[in-house]
Amino acid sequence: MTRLSTFILVALPLTTGCRFAPETPESSTFEPLPETLLLKRMSLDLTGTLPSLEALEAVEEDPALLEGFRDEYLEDPRFEEQLVFLLQEHWLTAIDEYFSVGHDDYGLEDTNEYAWERAIGQEPLRLMARIIVNDEHWSESVTAHYSMGTEITSKIWPMTGYPDGDEGWHQVEYTDGRPASGVLSTNGMWWRYTSNDYNQNRSRAAAITSLLVCEDLLARPVSFENVSSILEAEDVSEMVQTDPACLACHATVEPLAAALFGFHWVTDYVIQEMERYHPEREVAGPRELGVNPAWWGEPITGLNELGWAIADDERFYRCTAEYWTSILYRRNLTLEDRGTVDDHFDAFLTGEARVKMLIRAITDSEEYRAGAFKVSEDDDIEIARTVRTMSPNQLSATIQQLTDFHWTYEGFDQLDSDQWGFRVLLGGVDGDALTRPALDPSLTAVVVLKRLAEAAAQKSAAHLGTGEGLLGEVSLDWSPEDAAFGTALEALYLQILGERADSASLAAYTEIWTTVASLTDSQTAWEATLGALFRDPLFYSY
Amino acid sequence: MPNFSRRQLLKLLGQTAGVATLGSIGTPSWARAAASTSDRRFLFIICEGGWDYSYVFSQLFDNAYLTPEDDWETAEANGIPFVASENRPAVSTFFETYGDRACVVNGLEVPSVAHDRCMRLTLTGGTSYDRDDFPSIIAAASPQNLLMPHTILSGPGYNARHGSSVVRIGENAQFANLLSDDPFVLCDSDIVLAETEVEAAIDAFVQKRAMDIAAATSNSQRKRFNETYGAMLERLALAGPELNNIELGEGDFESQMNTAISLFELGFSRCAMIRNLGEYDASWDTHADNYRQNNHYELLFQALNDTLEALDNKFSPTTGARLSEETTIVVASEMGRSPTENDSSGKDHWTYTSLLLIGAGVQGGQVIGAFGDEVTGERVDLQTGELLADGTKLESAHVGATLMSLADIDHAEHFPSTDPIWAALK
Numbered sequence: 001m002t003r004l005s006t007f008i009l010v011a012l013p014l015t016t017g018c019r020f021a022p023e024t025p026e027s028s029t030f031e032p033l034p035e036t037l038l039l040k041r042m043s044l045d046l047t048g049t050l051p052s053l054e055a056l057e058a059v060e061e062d063p064a065l066l067e068g069f070r071d072e073y074l075e076d077p078r079f080e081e082q083l084v085f086l087l088q089e090h091w092l093t094a095i096d097e098y099f100s101v102g103h104d105d106y107g108l109e110d111t112n113e114y115a116w117e118r119a120i121g122q123e124p125l126r127l128m129a130r131i132i133v134n135d136e137h138w139s140e141s142v143t144a145h146y147s148m149g150t151e152i153t154s155k156i157w158p159m160t161g162y163p164d165g166d167e168g169w170h171q172v173e174y175t176d177g178r179p180a181s182g183v184l185s186t187n188g189m190w191w192r193y194t195s196n197d198y199n200q201n202r203s204r205a206a207a208i209t210s211l212l213v214c215e216d217l218l219a220r221p222v223s224f225e226n227v228s229s230i231l232e233a234e235d236v237s238e239m240v241q242t243d244p245a246c247l248a249c250h251a252t253v254e255p256l257a258a259a260l261f262g263f264h265w266v267t268d269y270v271i272q273e274m275e276r277y278h279p280e281r282e283v284a285g286p287r288e289l290g291v292n293p294a295w296w297g298e299p300i301t302g303l304n305e306l307g308w309a310i311a312d313d314e315r316f317y318r319c320t321a322e323y324w325t326s327i328l329y330r331r332n333l334t335l336e337d338r339g340t341v342d343d344h345f346d347a348f349l350t351g352e353a354r355v356k357m358l359i360r361a362i363t364d365s366e367e368y369r370a371g372a373f374k375v376s377e378d379d380d381i382e383i384a385r386t387v388r389t390m391s392p393n394q395l396s397a398t399i400q401q402l403t404d405f406h407w408t409y410e411g412f413d414q415l416d417s418d419q420w421g422f423r424v425l426l427g428g429v430d431g432d433a434l435t436r437p438a439l440d441p442s443l444t445a446v447v448v449l450k451r452l453a454e455a456a457a458q459k460s461a462a463h464l465g466t467g468e469g470l471l472g473e474v475s476l477d478w479s480p481e482d483a484a485f486g487t488a489l490e491a492l493y494l495q496i497l498g499e500r501a502d503s504a505s506l507a508a509y510t511e512i513w514t515t516v517a518s519l520t521d522s523q524t525a526w527e528a529t530l531g532a533l534f535r536d537p538l539f540y541s542y
Numbered sequence: 543m544p545n546f547s548r549r550q551l552l553k554l555l556g557q558t559a560g561v562a563t564l565g566s567i568g569t570p571s572w573a574r575a576a577a578s579t580s581d582r583r584f585l586f587i588i589c590e591g592g593w594d595y596s597y598v599f600s601q602l603f604d605n606a607y608l609t610p611e612d613d614w615e616t617a618e619a620n621g622i623p624f625v626a627s628e629n630r631p632a633v634s635t636f637f638e639t640y641g642d643r644a645c646v647v648n649g650l651e652v653p654s655v656a657h658d659r660c661m662r663l664t665l666t667g668g669t670s671y672d673r674d675d676f677p678s679i680i681a682a683a684s685p686q687n688l689l690m691p692h693t694i695l696s697g698p699g700y701n702a703r704h705g706s707s708v709v710r711i712g713e714n715a716q717f718a719n720l721l722s723d724d725p726f727v728l729c730d731s732d733i734v735l736a737e738t739e740v741e742a743a744i745d746a747f748v749q750k751r752a753m754d755i756a757a758a759t760s761n762s763q764r765k766r767f768n769e770t771y772g773a774m775l776e777r778l779a780l781a782g783p784e785l786n787n788i789e790l791g792e793g794d795f796e797s798q799m800n801t802a803i804s805l806f807e808l809g810f811s812r813c814a815m816i817r818n819l820g821e822y823d824a825s826w827d828t829h830a831d832n833y834r835q836n837n838h839y840e841l842l843f844q845a846l847n848d849t850l851e852a853l854d855n856k857f858s859p860t861t862g863a864r865l866s867e868e869t870t871i872v873v874a875s876e877m878g879r880s881p882t883e884n885d886s887s888g889k890d891h892w893t894y895t896s897l898l899l900i901g902a903g904v905q906g907g908q909v910i911g912a913f914g915d916e917v918t919g920e921r922v923d924l925q926t927g928e929l930l931a932d933g934t935k936l937e938s939a940h941v942g943a944t945l946m947s948l949a950d951i952d953h954a955e956h957f958p959s960t961d962p963i964w965a966a967l968k
Contacts, residue, residue, distance in 0.1 A: 440705045441774060
C-alpha cells in the first residue's frame with residue numbers, strides 16, 4: 001500500500017463504498033446567531049478563548065469579516081492547544097490514573113504528577129493536533145513515523161529528537177524499533193487502551209475499530225446462545241474463530257489483535273514492559289491467536305501496515321467527519337444526521353483530507369451557526385444545541401486570557417484534573433467514569449464557576465488603574481454618574497460577554513456596583529462587578 | 543500531590559468544627575416543608591469489575607461447570623438460601639439480620655462482555671447514549687427542590703436529559719472544599735474571601751440575572767439554560783450553612799457510605815452512587831486469583847451491615863421515620879464471572895449476574911430468578927417471582943422498571959415494553 005493509493009482512494013470517494021443518500025438541508029429550521037456571538041462561538045471552539053475587543057468591534061462593523069477571523073483562528077497558536085481538548089472528547093486518552101504505575105515509579109516529584117499524567121495521555125492527541133495544525137493529509141495520523149513528547153516522556157521513554165533543555169511538546173521519534181503508525185504507535189494510546197494476558201489485545205482491537213472507523217463492535221449484544229460449548233471448551237479462544245455467533249465480531253477482532261503484539265505486556269502493568277515496544281513479540285500474535293494479521297479481511301504483515309490499511313479505508317475519513325461534527329455541534333449524532341455528516345465528509349475529501357477543511361465545512365453549516373429555533377422545540381436533548389456550555393478548558397483559558405489567573409495547585413491544573421481538581425465538577429470528561437461532557441449547568445459547575453470568578457476578579461482588580469488588565473484604565477474616583485464609568489462598564493460587558501449591553505443590563509450591573517460600593521469601597525465594587533460578569537450566564541454559555 | 547487526607551487537611555486548617563456530628567443537625571426548613579411519602583431515597587452500590595455470584599447469591603454446588611471453593615457451605619436465613627463461609631462471616635450476619643429486607647435477583651442477563659457497555663446496560667437498561675441512568679431519572683423526578691438530587695460519590699454516571707440533577711462531589715470531596723470557609727485551600731494563589739454581605743449580594747445578583755435572561759428570551763434552550771443556572775443558585779442559597787453539615791470522610795468506601803447517609807439525613811439528596819472496588823481497591827475483575835472475591839464480599843457486607851444499622855438509627859428529614867424505612871439500597875455488579883476457572887485460577891467475564899435489593903419497598907426474604915444448568919438465567923413469572931419455562935428472561939431494563947415503580951414513577955414512560963419485577967415489590 002502506498003500513499004498514492006490512499007490519495008486516489010480519498011480523491012474518488014463518491015464512486016465507492018456504501019453511503020447514505022444526501023438529504024436536503026432544512027434551511028428554515030434556525031435563526032442564525034448574531035455575528036458577534038458567532039465570532040465568540042468560533043473563537044471559543046477554535047482557540048478556547050474569547051475574541052478580542054477589536055475583533056468584536058470589527059465584525060460588528062462589517063459582518064463579512066467573520067470568515068477571515070475564523071480562518072485566522074485556524075492559524076492561531078492557541079488552536080493546537082484547543083485541538084487537544086476537542087480530540088480528547090472522542091479519544092479519551094487523557095486520564096488521571098494508569099493502573100498501579102505512577103509518577104513516583106519514575107522517581108518524579110509529586111509536583112510533576114499532573115505533568116506526567118498529561119505527557120502520557122495527551123501524546124496521541126498532541127500528535128493529531130500537530131498534523132492538523134500543519135495541514136497535513138489525515139492519513140498521517142496513522143502512518144506518521146514520529147510522535148510528540150515532553151521534557152518528561154522524552155527522558156523516561158525511548159525517544160530521541162527532543163531539544164536539549166527545552167520544555168513543552170516537541171516532535172520526537174521512538175528508538176525501540178516500533179513501526180511508523182502514527183497514533184497507533186504511541187505509548188499514550190496503549191496505556192489508555194490496555195489489554196492483559198487473557199484479553200490478548202482484543203480490547204485494543206475494539207478500540208481501534210471504534211475510534212478510527214466508528215465501528216463499535218462492543219455495542220453489539222453478546223448472547224451466549226451456544227453456552228454449553230463455551231462451558232465445555234478447553235480453550236474459548238478457539239471458539240471465537242469457529243462459533244458463528246462469536247465470529248460476527250471476532251473475525252475482525254482476532255486478526256487486528258494479532259497485529260498488536262509488539263505492545264503486548266508479558267507481565268501486566270510493569271513499566272519496563274509498558275514503556276517499550278517489543279518487536280520480537282510481533283510473531284506471537286499469529287501464534288497466540290491462531291490467525292494472521294488483517295484489517296477487516298485485508299491481509300497485512302503487522303502494525304507496520306496497519307496504519308496504511310486504515311488510511312486506505314474510506315470509513316476512516318467518514319468517521320473523522322462524524323466525530324468532528326459531533327464535537328463541534330456539541331451533541332451526539334443520530335441516524336437523522338447522516339446527510340449532514342455526508343456533506344462534511346465530502347468537504348473533507350474535497351479538501352484532500354485536511355481536517356482544517358473539515359472544520360471549515362462544519363463551522364460554515366447552518367446548525368453550527370444556529371442561535372435559536374425558528375419554531376420553539378421541545379426539550380429533547382438530541383436536537384441541535386443553539387446554546388452551548390463552556391467546557392473546563394475553555395473557562396480556564398478564557399479566564400487566564402482575561403485576567404492572567406490560572407488555578408493551579410501543587411503542579412496540577414485544577415480545571416483539568418480530578419484527583420483534587422474540578423474538571424468533572426465543571427462538566428468535563430475524565431475519560432474513564434465520565435466520557436461525555438455535561439450539556440447543562442450543574443450545581444457543582446455553578447459553585448466552581450463562582451470560586452473561579454472570585455479568584456480571577458480579585459487578581460485582576462489588583463491592577464485596577466495601573467494601565468494593565470481589564471480594569472487597568474478604570475479610576476477609583478469614578479461613580480455611576482460619570483460618563484467614563486458607563487463607558488468602562490459597557491466595554492467590559494462587550495469584552496467578557498461578547499455582545500453589547502442593553503440598557504437593562506447596564507442598569508443591573510451599575511446597581512451591583514453601587515450595592516457593593518455602599519457596603520465596602522470602590523475597589524471592591526469593581527472587583528465584585530468583574531466577578532459577577534465572569535459568573536454571568538451569558539459568559540458561561542455561548 | 544500531598545498525601546494527607548481531606549480529613550487531615552481540614553484539621554490542618556482548623557475546620558473540623560464544620561464537620562459536625564449529625565445528631566446536632568437540624569432538618570433544613572426547606573426540605574421539611576416538602577415532605578412526601580413517595581420521596582423514597584436510593585443508595586446505589588456498584589461492585590465494579592464483575593462479581594462472582596456463586597460466592598454468595600446462588601448455591602451452584604452441584605453444577606457440572608462450576609469450580610467451587612473448599613470453604614463453601616449451604617446456608618439459609620430469613621427465607622434466603624445463600625453461600626456461607628467461615629471466611630465471610632459478615633455475609634451470614636447480613637442475611638441473618640437483614641435478610642427479611644433483602645431480595646436477591648439471580649440470572650440477570652447483561653448481553654455484553656465489555657465492562658463499560660455492561661455498566662451502561664446495568665445502570666440505564668440499554669446501550670444508547672441518549673439514556674439517563676436510573677438514579678438520575680429518579681432524582682430528577684423528586685417532588686422536592688433538592689440541593690443535590692443525585693450525588694455521585696464515586697463511580698459511573700450516564701446522562702442525557704437529567705445532567706443538572708447530578709452532583710459529583712469529587713474524588714476527595716473537593717465540592718465541599720469549595721463550599722467551606724476556605725474554598726481556595728486547593729489553590730496556589732492567595733485569594734482573600736469576599737465579605738459575607740458582598741458574596742451574598744453577588745450571589746443574589748447572578749441568580750436574578752439568570753432568571754431575568756430566562757424570562758426575557760424566547761429561545762427555549764437559552765431559557766432552560768438560564769432557568770437551570772438560576773435554580774442551582776437558588777438551591778445553594780436555600781441550603782445555606784447546612785452545607786457544612788455534610789459528613790465527609792477520607793474517600794474510602796465506608797466513609798462514602800456515611801456521606802451518603804448524611805446526605806439523606808440532611809434532605810440534600812434522593813439518590814447516591816458509590817463505587818466498590820473490593821479489597822485494596824483491586825477491582826472485582828478477578829481474571830486471576832478468583833479467591834480474592836472472598837475478601838471483596840466480606841468487606842462489602844461488613845459495610846452493608848454497618849450502613850443498615852446506621853439507617854436504623856437515623857431519621858428522615860421529611861417524615862421523621864427511620865431512614866431505613868425510606869431508603870432502598872441497590873447493590874449490583876455490571877457482569878458476572880464465568881463458572882469455570884481459567885489457567886490462572888481466575889474467572890473471565892460472564893453475561894449473567896445477580897442483584898441485591900434491600901430496604902424500603904422491597905419484598906424481602908426471597909430469591910427471584912436462578913442460574914440454570916448452563917449457568918444462564920432462568921425465566922421467571924414477574925408477578926410471582928417463581929421460575930416459569932415460558933416466563934420472562936430478566937434483564938437490566940426489568941431492574942430499571944422495578945426501580946421506577948419503587949420511586950413512584952410511571953415505569954412505562956421510561957421502559958415502555960418492560961414490566962417491573964412485581965414480585966420484588968411490597
